[in-house]
Amino acid sequence: MSDSNEDEFVTDEFVPNEELFNLLLSMGLTKDKVTEALFCTGNESIEEALNYIFNSDEECMKYIGTNNEFIEEPKVPAERIENAARDENEGDCFYKMTFVVNSALKMGTGKLSAQVAHACLGLYRKMLLEGLKDALDNWEFFGEKKVVLKGIDHVHLQELHEKAKSANIPSYLITDAGKTQIPPNSVTALSLFGSEEEVDKITGKLGLL
Template sequence: MWKPNEEFVDILLSMGISRNVAERALLNTGNSSAEIAATWIFDHPDLTLPDIPITVDEIEKLAGSVSLENMNGDTGSEVEDEELPEDYDGPYKMVFVVNMELGMGVGKIAAQVAHAALGLHRELIDKEMENSKECGPLSYWEDYDGERKIALKGENKQHLLDLMQKAKESGLLHYLVSDAGHTQVAPGSNTVLSIFGKESDVNEITGKLKLL
């Protein structure tokens, strides 16, 4: 019988996600990680409702397309290991912390997250070129980690600045968006903070924040 990975469930619960929704997301993503499950929830809000326990029918339906080992959280395999570079040290992910105090509309938030993604991506490209490595964190993220991304809620400007300081202290690349102020917010408003790094390191800083 399928069982959710309780460690992943706890992480999702800390994000403000209900247990039923957390378990359903893990079921639909092969019980592979809290990050992937959270992304699935963000991408499929209609499939997480109603907030009711998983049924036997759901488990049996997915059992045909996902191996039982993966469904129970065993995602490792010799084939997968062989496909990864010897120096691969991921997974990596990128997170976006949105300043909720500003009360931005959906379209404005989308635009600001895009600014944060592009700004941080430029930083990553520069860093990889500086290190003169054929394959580094950015390449691993793009080629092996499915470009993991997640949007989270930040309380206010000071909260974003505090998180940015923690990212600096941890050696994680980051980018803080200062808006031009053409619409909705005042010029110079800090709207979104993006952070990139190993999933475990990023989670140390943003793991308890709620999903946007």
């Protein structure tokens, strides 16, 4: 941290993973936030970087400057622990976030990863706006289960999206601008959130990617 400004994030010797850095930038995140997230999560995983970005305002994490060494693990707020424990005791179902990818587009690994990340961010933000933070807190506390499945094509993803909406299951459909690899306005990925039972009613018959 800078001596002149304790809030300033400084990584003089840190070089972010170029592929992950560019993928995160493509989601509309700032360079400073992307660099911080990659630095603080080991510079190896887009999933861990996104989790850090989601939770950085609530978690306390300490690091040793440019040595890139953890001092201690993230601190989970006491209120979140109490809420999650109460939910478990009351017999609530565990939540998961499921992603269905348009296999017909035959996207490369980087493109596909970016689309799934878009679907994750989009659904997370939508749920926050809709007042579903308690469900997200429960999901985060119990491991943030995520599953990526194979969809047939854009029609299939749109049909699943409509089924989710009819069942009151939070969902988010991604339509890509088509700047790389695929045509403009291509439907690339669908994200859904709910209990295991709820989500499996929509996507339970699909195969893993």
